[in-house]
Amino acid sequence: MANCSNCSAPLPQNSIRCDFCGSRNDVDLKGVHYYTTHETDSARTCPRCNIPLKTIDLKLDGKFLIERCDECLGLFFDPGELEALLEATVTNVFVIDRSRLGNITIAPNDYGVSYVKCPVCAKIMNRVNFGAKSGVIVDRCKEHGVWLDGGELRHLMEWMKAGGKLLDQERQEERKKAEAEQERERRDKITQMPGGRYPDNSFDDYGSILRTEDPDLFHIIKKAVDFFTR
Template sequence: MTCPSCGAPRPPRGVVCAYCGTRLDLDLRGWAHLQAGGVSTDLQCPDCGTSLEVLQLGPAGTISLGRCPDCMGLFLPLGSLELLLDQAVGRVWNVDHSLLQTLADSPRRSAAPVRYRPCPRCGELMNRRLQGQRSGVVVDQCRDHGLWLDAGELRQLLEWARAGGVLLDQERQAQQTRERQVDAPATWGSPAEGSGEEMDLSTWLIRLLRQLF
């Protein structure tokens, strides 16, 4: 494949052309079946104060979100980001660690000063959190209404998911669940007899100490 801007060979696992600096999009499915739905007076951009445009995405407008016409930021209702990632990327079977690292090193949006923003719907300050391991995207989220993405961050998350970011998150969560099960405190008292599970004295003492300290 070549760069659509200058025609230079595309670097393996690269997302930026080494010759002209053009951002190279990953191969995503045709997800943006976009329909405009007017302006919502109930949603205001947390940066510009402008009323957000309502956009309908997906077949039959199954996903509704708000977009600022000035800064192009996006407000996504709770649960809609997961639907977008699924529709745009589909099933991913492997984690491309090299591509994930390249994406993290080449974010679509430059770093900005940390600030807490009001929710576009209720006006309460939103919390900041990293959206997925190694995504490079910190979102502002209202626990009741949705999350805010700056311009370019949705595309960054789509590329992250295409490189296996969602799968990486699932693997991490499964590993954390296994670790919690291993570290779960034992019941008070000596090891139960007749349980079908043998526990040596040292293991039982370690678990007892974990409960005490």
């Protein structure tokens, strides 16, 4: 457990704000040891505090600019930057440590469920789960990037170290396999129906079958598709 850098009291598990002295602890960028600030005011605004964000340079393989709020210590990343930062700072992870993953899944967030505006376009951002079992719900604007509240980056680094990303990839592969299996089963069932013919390609070709001149074929396929996709 981390301690407050101001008064050394233990920090609450899911917060970067000290219960005793009230100061916020900057835990996120401690793991980035080549971290150098290049602070300049940004035109972007903190979605929590409504003050201008500061642009800082993490000097990651050259210039790597992100935005940070001095007040709440939240961070804003352009699309792809958060993933790049995690890749660069957490390396050599080869095993999925499930018990460790189980322990870090409580998100450090002082804000509860709340929606925030994109610092660039001011549209309400989407809340999306970041990876399997990370416990972090990030605020994402599809066009402009991702907002992390203070403490969440630290949490995502822990998640990466425990093999969270590997678990993610494993699950995606399992999902793909299961989908392929389902597709094969559907296909088998249709071809086994009397008169049921199934195109070589997948259901993407359903549309072209519906334009067929053969009314019988149309009905058979349509019935089958409706039945199996219900």
